[in-house]
Amino acid sequence: MKHQLALSRHFTLFATATRYALTEHLRNRFAMVLIALFIPAWTALGFLSVPSTEIRFRLRATGEVLTPGGNQITEITGVLNAVTLIIGFMMFAATFTGGHFDRRLALAGYPRTHLVLAKITGLALASAAVAAYATALTCAFQAPEQPVVFAAALFCAGLTYGALGVAFGSLLRREVEGMFAILMTSVIDLALQNPLYSSSSDGSIVRYLPSYGAMQASTGAALSTTPLPEYLAIQLLWFTAAALVGFLAFHRRTRNTLPKRGQVRLIPPRQPEHDMQPDSAKPTA
Helix, strand or coil: CHHHHHHHHHHHHHHHHHHHHHHHHHCCHHHHHHHHHHHHHHHHHHHHCCCCCECCEECCCCCCEECCEHHHHHHHHHHHHHHHHHHHHHHHHHHHHHHHHHHHHHHCCCCHHHHHHHHHHHHHHHHHHHHHHHHHHHHCCCCCCCHHHHHHHHHHHHHHHHHHHHHHHHHCCCHHHHHHHHHHHHHHHHHCCCCCCCCCCCCCHHHHCCCHHHHHHHHHHHHCCCCCHHHHHHHHHHHHHHHHHHHHHHHHHCCCCCCCCCCCCCCCCCCCHHHHCCHHHCCCC
16 A cells, blocks of 8 residues: 555655646747757758759768768758757756756655656657658658658657756856857757758768767658667667766756754854954044
């Protein structure tokens, strides 16, 4: 009976924190506008405005030499860029604006484990919804050879940048700093992997970029039939590393800075007012 009551209590705490996290995302009107307008606009412009001239490059994940149209590669990169930016913004905004509330909850005794699990759940649900939506929009212009793997690659990229958003939201002190950090990280990350713009897109340095696994998996899923589960696993490793940094920062931000029970904070004695007066103001004999 006690075990069931404990489980029920933990579930209630987790459900309450998750409901709050999802409500925070849904109230982010700017993010909702970006999802509704930015993703379809970026997808359409990437496919329609770039010439369909074939480009030749080697996909490191499979070793195949592919010759897709420039507009196809631009669309894939653009969709990844849109997903990473939006999920990163959402998690940064939720962490940055809700940081003081999370700290008050932790100081009041709310378990930080439940708060962390709720953030992960909210991140996973948001990433899944945005990845499915972006995949459907991509299929309207070019049908990926492996649409499920393509959606999984977008999902994993969203998880990674969402965790980075939590880290930036916990470590940076101003909102503009976090927005700029997410924007530049995503732009540099994906620009270096786009074979249309970068001659080193199949070089060794790109293996250390945050969305390397997702870029390889999404490109392979869109243009070939070769399964690439190992590159999804690489992207999940990036998510794990980013999540570890983010939640260590969250743990530090919500720590209890009050003195522990039994500790006494020593306050220096206040100097009497008559001793603080200058010598010229003191009465003379």
